[in-house]
Amino acid sequence: MRKGAAGYGEAMDGDFHGHDTPEEAARGSIPDRFTRVIWSERSGDRAVVLLEVNPEPAQYFDLAFCWVEEGAWVCDSEGGRGDEQPGWYADYLAGSGPR
Numbered sequence: 001m002r003k004g005a006a007g008y009g010e011a012m013d014g015d016f017h018g019h020d021t022p023e024e025a026a027r028g029s030i031p032d033r034f035t036r037v038i039w040s041e042r043s044g045d046r047a048v049v050l051l052e053v054n055p056e057p058a059q060y061f062d063l064a065f066c067w068v069e070e071g072a073w074v075c076d077s078e079g080g081r082g083d084e085q086p087g088w089y090a091d092y093l094a095g096s097g098p099r
Contacts, residue, residue, distance in 0.1 A: 018072020022047035025073040026064035043093035049075070 026049035
């Protein structure tokens with residue numbers, strides 16, 4: 001985890017906590033043993049990561065939109081984004097999707 005100026009990776013202590021990879025940023029503070037990367041795709045300074053969180057039967061899936069900010073990966077988790085049209089992640093990776 002990296003520290004720097006405030007931004008999307010701002011922690012409760014007010015410091016910026018970016019990450020070395022989008023997968024680490026998507027996981028955030030969730031311990032490794034409770035997450036599994038299902039899918040991850042990068043395009044330049046953007047990435048989309050799908051995580052499985054918690055073991056069965058209490059598992060859920062979390063989708064994170066990630067980008068590089070101040071030299072570190074940060075993410076905005078969307079919890080599935082089931083309302084989007086097919087191919088929305090390709091638009092995001094191409095730079096035309098939400099951020």
